[in-house]
Amino acid sequence: MTEAQFPDGFLWGAATASYQIEGAVQEDGRGQSIWDTFCRQPGKVQDGATGDVACDHYHRWRDDIALMRELGLQAYRFSVAWPRIYPFGSGPLNEKGLEFYDRLVDGLLDAGIDPMITLYHWDLPQALQDQGGWANRETAEHFEVYARTLFERFRGRVKKWVTLNEPLIVAQFGHLAGVLAPGIRSHATTARVAHHLLLAHGLAVQAFRDMEMEGEIGITNANTAYEPYDDTPDNLAACELARDFDSRLYHDPIFGRGYPASVLKFYAERGAPFPIEPGDMLTIATPIDFLGVNNYSRRVVMADNRPIGFRFAPPTLPIQPMGYEEAPHSLGDFVRWVSREYGNPPIYVTENGSGDEDGPEADLLHDQKRISLLKGFLTGLAGAINEGCDVRGYYVWSLMDNFEWAYGYSKRFGIVYTDYETLERKPKASARFYADVIRNNGF
Numbered sequence: 001m002t003e004a005q006f007p008d009g010f011l012w013g014a015a016t017a018s019y020q021i022e023g024a025v026q027e028d029g030r031g032q033s034i035w036d037t038f039c040r041q042p043g044k045v046q047d048g049a050t051g052d053v054a055c056d057h058y059h060r061w062r063d064d065i066a067l068m069r070e071l072g073l074q075a076y077r078f079s080v081a082w083p084r085i086y087p088f089g090s091g092p093l094n095e096k097g098l099e100f101y102d103r104l105v106d107g108l109l110d111a112g113i114d115p116m117i118t119l120y121h122w123d124l125p126q127a128l129q130d131q132g133g134w135a136n137r138e139t140a141e142h143f144e145v146y147a148r149t150l151f152e153r154f155r156g157r158v159k160k161w162v163t164l165n166e167p168l169i170v171a172q173f174g175h176l177a178g179v180l181a182p183g184i185r186s187h188a189t190t191a192r193v194a195h196h197l198l199l200a201h202g203l204a205v206q207a208f209r210d211m212e213m214e215g216e217i218g219i220t221n222a223n224t225a226y227e228p229y230d231d232t233p234d235n236l237a238a239c240e241l242a243r244d245f246d247s248r249l250y251h252d253p254i255f256g257r258g259y260p261a262s263v264l265k266f267y268a269e270r271g272a273p274f275p276i277e278p279g280d281m282l283t284i285a286t287p288i289d290f291l292g293v294n295n296y297s298r299r300v301v302m303a304d305n306r307p308i309g310f311r312f313a314p315p316t317l318p319i320q321p322m323g324y325e326e327a328p329h330s331l332g333d334f335v336r337w338v339s340r341e342y343g344n345p346p347i348y349v350t351e352n353g354s355g356d357e358d359g360p361e362a363d364l365l366h367d368q369k370r371i372s373l374l375k376g377f378l379t380g381l382a383g384a385i386n387e388g389c390d391v392r393g394y395y396v397w398s399l400m401d402n403f404e405w406a407y408g409y410s411k412r413f414g415i416v417y418t419d420y421e422t423l424e425r426k427p428k429a430s431a432r433f434y435a436d437v438i439r440n441n442g443f
């Protein structure tokens with residue numbers, strides 16, 4: 001029996017990111033990224049792991065495309081490592097870096113797989129960090145040059161582009177909590193970083209239009225589905241506040257609404273104003289073609305008298321190894337919320353999935369929990385589509401187990417198992433399930 005059916009032409013894919021899978025960090029002229037630096041700082045990454053080898057995708061991309069074909073993937077989202085293209089972030093271009101992505105894109109096209117490029121998935125060139133990183137407005141200008149280089153190179157070959165992956169996580173976890181690269185903890189830096197990331201996004205979208213690129217461009221945000229603890233006015237208001245800080249901050253300006261007043265006030269009171277210059281908000285609001293939605297879970301929100309005005313209620317559902325509640329209704333709920341809030345934009349779910357703790361291979365290959373969560377996520381998504389949300393495709397995170405940032409290799413999000421000793425890939429039960437979903441356009 002079919003439990004969830006998707007519209008004709010719905011696109012099924014998988015997603016990865018450069019630093020998480022490529023390895024080959026010293027090869028073919030690649031420059032250093034902030035993650036190379038961060039991984040070498042003691043205590044920052046679990047077990048002292050690095051992306052030096054990762055899944056060795058840089059050398060195994062042909063096999064990985066064969067794997068995608070075997071699973072019947074129609075689309076593949078990957079990111080380009082900025083330091084492979086501009087080893088110092090700006091200045092000399094590294095042709096060999098571009099050639100790697102030429103091979104990958106052509107291989108995907110030959111296999112009939114639609115490529116989606118993410119321009120920035122967290123591996124900022126270290127040379128730019130040395131000049132202030134995203135806190136420096138010039139990084140946004142360098143990003144535009146980098147984006148233009150890739151647009152020109154892949155014109156006509158790549159039709160789907162994502163400017164940034166999850167600016168919320170870059171700003172909040174990289175520059176406020178300091179648990180991701182570059183490991184800074186500062187309100188002032190966070191406000192600058194958030195603004196310059198969004199400015200970089202807007203400059204890239206403008207460049208895409210100026211260059212009359214064929215295809216679609218959007219941004220991917222990290223999203224938790226927020227639920228109020230109950231419907232008392234205080235908890236309802238707290239839930240809206242949580243949405244201001246985590247969702248509206250990165251969506252409102254894209255849709256021409258400026259920054260949420262609550263967020264501007266919070267940062268201004270901490271002597272950390274958003275460094276908005278004349279014209280910036282118009283640049284950021286350059287119309288996009290689609291919204292990329294990443295979602296893994298929900299959070300229940302309560303009022304709190306601490307300065308920020310909200311806190312998260314203790315989880316009531318089982319907890320995943322990543323600390324997320326098992327709440328697969330979150331994907332459909334978030335898609336409904338964002339569609340209502342922003343006038344039903346076209347959406348691609350650019351990431352969704354679940355992470356296991358490392359453990360015995362046999363157990364990890366028999367990933368029934370991931371299958372049941374995927375069924376839940378997809379059922380919710382199909383429901384949202386039936387209610388009129390304009391969702392065009394879904395990219396599972398991730399094609400294969402990979403470097404999970406500060407967790408190193410201890411968390412496994414793949415539908416394909418990666419043996420980090422031999423670098424062999426082994427499809428998990430969820431990969432077979434997903435292949436069936438693709439074949440049947442539902443399950």
Ligand code: IFM
Nearest residue numbers: 017166294351397404413
């Ligand atoms: O692995 C990450 C990815 O890089 C960004 N989104 C969340 C994933 C799982 O934590």
